Amino acid sequence: xxxxxxxxxxxxxxxxxxxxxxxxxxxxxxxxxxxxxxxxxxxxxxxxxxxxxxxxxxxxxxxxx
Numbered sequence: 467x468x469x470x471x472x473x474x475x476x477x478x479x480x481x482x483x484x485x486x487x488x489x490x491x492x493x494x495x496x497x498x499x500x501x502x503x504x505x506x507x508x509x510x511x512x513x514x515x516x517x518x519x520x521x522x523x524x525x526x527x528x529x530x531x
Contacts, residue, residue: 474504474512483518 475483480491486500494500501517 473515474506475515475518476510476512480513480518484522 477488477491480486481488484491486494491500495502501513501521503511503513506512
């Protein structure tokens, strides 16, 4: 878990945390399988840290079930 869940994570951080490739993140987000990114500006997006944490926890629960 991250300490500050109000943080916005940029793509390199999301890739490092999830170990998922850029194309897969975008495809899964489009398919509703991954948290949707937030538009931060005309050419910038990010993800809420708490949403990434929740997604990771849900994956852990499914794998341990």
